[in-house]
Amino acid sequence: MNYLLAILLPPLSILLTGRPILSILVFIIWIPALIFSGGLTHPMFILLAWLLIFQSREGRRAR
Template identity: 70%
Template sequence: MNYVLALFLPPLSILLLGRVFLSIIVFLIWVPAIIFSGGLTHPMFIVLAWILIYQNHADKRERS
């Protein structure tokens, strides 16, 4: 069960930021990368999600 959640975590976090197109692209790259590399690209997508989250918060602070 935890593996399934980890499988969808980076695309889901990007989707929750409201970036639907980017989350679909990440999902399409993410799943084969997990299957073929055994998770070696995992940190790259986690960093991408964190950058987008930080950028979203920075945008909100800038508007205020």
């Protein structure tokens, strides 16, 4: 169960920011990246998700 959550966490967090197309694109890239690199790209996707969450918060503050 924990592995499934770890696999889905970056695409799911991007989906929750309200960007479904980017979430699907990240999911398509994320799975092969995990398989071929052994998880070395994990920080890159976590940073992308964090950046999108930060931008959505700043967008709400501006309104």
